[in-house]
Amino acid sequence: AQKVTQAQTEISVVEKEDVTLDCVYETRDTTYYLFWYKQPPSGELVFLIRRNSFDEQNEISGRYSWNFQKSTSSFNFTITASQVVDSAVYFCALSEAGYGGSQGNLIFGKGTKLSVKP
Amino acid sequence: GAGVSQTPSNKVTEKGKYVELRCDPISGHTALYWYRQSLGQGPEFLIYFQGTGAADDSGLPNDRFFAVRPEGSVSTLKIQRTERGDSAVYLCASSLYSRGLSTDTQYFGPGTRLTVL
Numbered sequence: 001a002q003k004v005t006q007a008q009t010e011i012s013v014v015e016k017e018d019v020t021l022d023c024v025y026e027t028r029d030t031t032y033y034l035f036w037y038k039q040p041p042s043g044e045l046v047f048l049i050r051r052n053s054f055d056e057q058n059e060i061s062g063r064y065s066w067n068f069q070k071s072t073s074s075f076n077f078t079i080t081a082s083q084v085v086d087s088a089v090y091f092c093a094l095s096e097a098g099y100g101g102s103q104g105n106l107i108f109g110k111g112t113k114l115s116v117k118p
Numbered sequence: 119g120a121g122v123s124q125t126p127s128n129k130v131t132e133k134g135k136y137v138e139l140r141c142d143p144i145s146g147h148t149a150l151y152w153y154r155q156s157l158g159q160g161p162e163f164l165i166y167f168q169g170t171g172a173a174d175d176s177g178l179p180n181d182r183f184f185a186v187r188p189e190g191s192v193s194t195l196k197i198q199r200t201e202r203g204d205s206a207v208y209l210c211a212s213s214l215y216s217r218g219l220s221t222d223t224q225y226f227g228p229g230t231r232l233t234v235l
Contacts, residue, residue: 004160035223043207045161045226091160105151105174106211106224108160 002027004094006109013082014117021077021112023092029053034068034075035093035106045091051075082116089113120144122227124210130233131200139195139230143212150193151224152185153209161209167193200234207231 003026013019025034036048049059051068059066063080079086089111095104123142131137143150148169153161163177167187175185182200187193197204211224 037226042228044228045209045211047223047225050223093160105163105166105177106153106161108162110158110160 002094002096002107004092004107004109006090006092006112008112009110010113010115012115012117015084016081017116018078018080019082019114019116021079021090021092021114023075023077023109025073025075025092025094027094027096029096031096033095033104035095036066036075036077037091037093038088039091039111040088048077079114082114084116084118087114087116122210122212122225124208124227124230126230127228128231128233130235132235133200133202135200135234137197137200137232139197139208139232141193141195141210141212141227143191143193143210144225147212147214147225148190149213149222149224150187151211151213152193152195153211155207155209155229157206164195164208197232200232202234205232205234 005024007022011019032053034051038046038048049066056068056070065078067076091111092109093106095106122144125140129137150167152164154164155161165172165178165185166174169190170187182198185193185195195208207229209226209229211226213222213224
């Protein structure tokens with residue numbers, strides 16, 4: 001069965017600190033996709049990144065970086081030098097690849113609420 | 119172009135009433151998804167459309183919930199005989215469609231907050 005676990009319910013940091021959000025997933029498929037979304041107080045889910053199961057290279061985008069490790073079924077997200085605007089709920093999600101025209105719906109974790117204080 | 123839009127942004131109704139929630143996907147996106155997000159939880163899948171047809175409705179909680187997409191663009195989620203437990207934010211997402219072994223990124227709308235009194 002598919003499952004995404006975000007063990008950290010809430011994290012509070014002071015501006016400029018680095019913070020890592022953990023994500024552990026379960027799937028029986030060998031082909032799958034992992035996502036991170038940001039949900040600011042306004043409520044709209046904002047796409048951050050998508051990785052497929054064949055690409056374990058870490059990715060960096062500005063202050064954001066992602067560490068994908070299949071050996072531990074983890075897809076962790078690090079924000080370097082956090083800012084107040086990073087305050088939001090962050091969701092990790094899993095989707096199994098679609099075959100024959102179907103596409104996978106997203107299985108979300110419960111989210112981690114990040115508060116960055118000035 | 120414009121992102122996914124949803125109307126209304128807020129809907130308050132009384133127990134037992136019927137409601138319709140509308141989603142307008144990104145232009146050119148053939149795949150459309152509905153999710154429901156309860157307070158403090160991640161979104162949960164309800165139904166997925168590919169074009170006009172519901173390709174997967176396994177997430178609909180019961181037969182009070184129904185969704186349509188008659189022209190392959192705008193979709194309407196319909197809830198009959200609403201119950202207090204239906205109160206949640208209903209999110210719509212759309213994505214491009216590509217055949218074969220792939221999953222396209224889903225882009226979400228702002229959601230409709232439904233409150234059943």
